[in-house]
Amino acid sequence: MSDLDIIDIEAIVRNEPKGGKRELRLWLRLLSTSNLIASQIRRNLRDKFDVTLPRFDLMAQLYREQDGLRLSELSKRMMVSNGNVTGLVERLVQEGLVLREVDPEDRRAFIVRLSKSGMTKFAAYAKENERFILALFQSIDPATIDALMGNLERLKKSARENAAG
Amino acid sequence: MSDLDIIDIEAIVRNEPKGGKRELRLWLRLLSTSNLIASQIRRNLRDKFDVTLPRFDLMAQLYREQDGLRLSELSKRMMVSNGNVTGLVERLVQEGLVLREVDPEDRRAFIVRLSKSGMTKFAAYAKENERFILALFQSIDPATIDALMGNLERLKKSARENAAG
DNA sequence: TTTATATATTTTAAGTTTGAAATAATTGAA
DNA sequence: TTCAATTATTTCAAACTTAAAATATATAAA
Numbered sequence: 001m002s003d004l005d006i007i008d009i010e011a012i013v014r015n016e017p018k019g020g021k022r023e024l025r026l027w028l029r030l031l032s033t034s035n036l037i038a039s040q041i042r043r044n045l046r047d048k049f050d051v052t053l054p055r056f057d058l059m060a061q062l063y064r065e066q067d068g069l070r071l072s073e074l075s076k077r078m079m080v081s082n083g084n085v086t087g088l089v090e091r092l093v094q095e096g097l098v099l100r101e102v103d104p105e106d107r108r109a110f111i112v113r114l115s116k117s118g119m120t121k122f123a124a125y126a127k128e129n130e131r132f133i134l135a136l137f138q139s140i141d142p143a144t145i146d147a148l149m150g151n152l153e154r155l156k157k158s159a160r161e162n163a164a165g
Numbered sequence: 166m167s168d169l170d171i172i173d174i175e176a177i178v179r180n181e182p183k184g185g186k187r188e189l190r191l192w193l194r195l196l197s198t199s200n201l202i203a204s205q206i207r208r209n210l211r212d213k214f215d216v217t218l219p220r221f222d223l224m225a226q227l228y229r230e231q232d233g234l235r236l237s238e239l240s241k242r243m244m245v246s247n248g249n250v251t252g253l254v255e256r257l258v259q260e261g262l263v264l265r266e267v268d269p270e271d272r273r274a275f276i277v278r279l280s281k282s283g284m285t286k287f288a289a290y291a292k293e294n295e296r297f298i299l300a301l302f303q304s305i306d307p308a309t310i311d312a313l314m315g316n317l318e319r320l321k322k323s324a325r326e327n328a329a330g
Numbered sequence: 331t332t333t334a335t336a337t338a339t340t341t342t343a344a345g346t347t348t349g350a351a352a353t354a355a356t357t358g359a360a
Numbered sequence: 361t362t363c364a365a366t367t368a369t370t371t372c373a374a375a376c377t378t379a380a381a382a383t384a385t386a387t388a389a390a
Contacts (some may be wrong), residue, residue, distance in 0.1 A: 034199035139323035156303035
């Protein structure tokens with residue numbers, strides 16, 4: 001057995017890139033891209049409006065549904081836990097940006113929506129945020145954007161369908 | 166002024182998809198894809214090994230650099246804050262998975278690396294994790310993976326270059 | 331040497347996040 | 361009606377995360 005056996009010959013034969021399988025590398029790249037952009041967006045929102053990204057995200061959901069949403073629907077759309085949404089809403093209500101009312105149809109449930117002031121403030125947040133994201137992505141051409149949109153959707157679909165593992 | 170003016174005609178003329186500009190929608194899709202996959206991976210690691218994703222990620226970095234890394238280098242590679250790494254390492258040292266030694270070259274710095282036991286355990290984590298990710302991505306063909314790899318890299322580059330906003 | 335500046339890490343406070351257990355209300359079957 | 365199962369939310373403990381301030385050491389210029 002020569003020293004060369006230290007190298008994983010089989011991996012080379014299988015035509016696998018250094019650093020693991022293609023799928024693994026794709027996941028790492030997806031994560032690092034998403035983290036990089038998220039942290040830039042977070043910093044910008046913080047610097048310009050002193051608002052955190054989770055609060056912005058929650059308000060974005062409510063801005064889209066001006067009649068309000070149940071907490072459970074909100075947590076589903078934001079893809080975070082119920083307990084998480086409870087806390088976020090609590091702080092936003094405290095600040096007067098969000099209203100929380102009992103659902104007349106179901107006394108277990110609450111419906112939350114943006115207050116007048118939340119509406120106004122979010123509109124400003126969103127405008128600046130959109131400007132910022134356009135600036136971040138300015139070197140990307142439309143075809144690349146479309147390709148990414150389609151392929152990310154495929155990826156999401158695959159992950160959802162094979163969730164059992 | 167007719168009722169039709171309620172619709173944002175300009176947006177339609179500018180050929181913008183419903184829900185905002187393409188760039189904005191791309192960011193939302195990137196984020197939700199990444200979140201979905203991250204939460205599936207998190208659950209799997211938790212169920213199988215009772216290990217959290219941040220700990221797994223940290224150990225992955227150290228597994229790749231078996232001679233160890235400085236805390237600052239670790240936080241740079243993980244793209245998280247220094248204080249964050251301090252706490253994670255603390256807990257991993259507590260559990261005997263990671264060793265933390267003063268850098269002989271610089272008394273301000275520490276070098277952390279996997280312990281023997283950390284090495285063994287991580288190897289098992291990584292094997293299962295790879296299997297799981299391959300399963301999640303099983304419906305994705307190689308060409309799509311390559312396209313995503315390239316386009317995500319472009320996106321990251323654009324975001325880095327235009328970080329000023 | 332002295333001192334200013336930079337670097338490596340820790341500490342702290344506030345906030346975010348999860349998963350599990352608890353509470354409360356609804357629904358549907360017997 | 362009654363009761364079991366389901367659903368909506370909250371509470372809780374533990375962990376993660378950030379940004380800013382503090383600490384300690386290193387480096388280099390005067």
